[in-house]
Amino acid sequence: MSTEERLIAERADTLRLIASLSGDWDGVVEASAQTGVDDEHDPEGATIAYERARIEASLARARAHLADIDDALRRLTDGAYGTCESCGGPIGAERLAARPATRTCITCAST
Structure with a gap:
């Protein structure tokens, strides 16, 4: 597999990850809008605020990685890779x- 093919495959994987995380984000936001309870003291597990922060950080990493991949593809075209x-x-x-x-x-x- 060529470098360009690897980068294109990795880009597609990253786009799928971003779509999945965006769906998770939407679900957490919807869940928090539907509940009026204080989840900060929920003994059953992670808080909604924690889940939002975790997903937000994962989305930021995935988007940064996508930008790096796009830049690498540009460098390949420019001969600077x-x-x-x-x-x-x-x-x-x-x-x-x-x-x-x-x-x-x-x-x-x-x-």
Whole structure:
């Protein structure tokens, strides 16, 4: 599978994740609107506020990852893929295999 194919597949997976999390978000918002109870002291489990925060954080990570994938696809087209955005050096093949949307080499990512 080529790098472009991997990125396109990862993009599709990320879009599915965002859609799923958005559905979860809508469900939590709907549930909180339908209940007038204080869920902060519910001994049965997580609070609605906690669930909203968890889903919101997951959505933010997924959207950031989608932006990274789109940027990687742009870099592929521009011929800049595999070049570190920080130091301008090459990004190692192992790092690109593990994280195809990465923007930096392992050295710059560690600093």
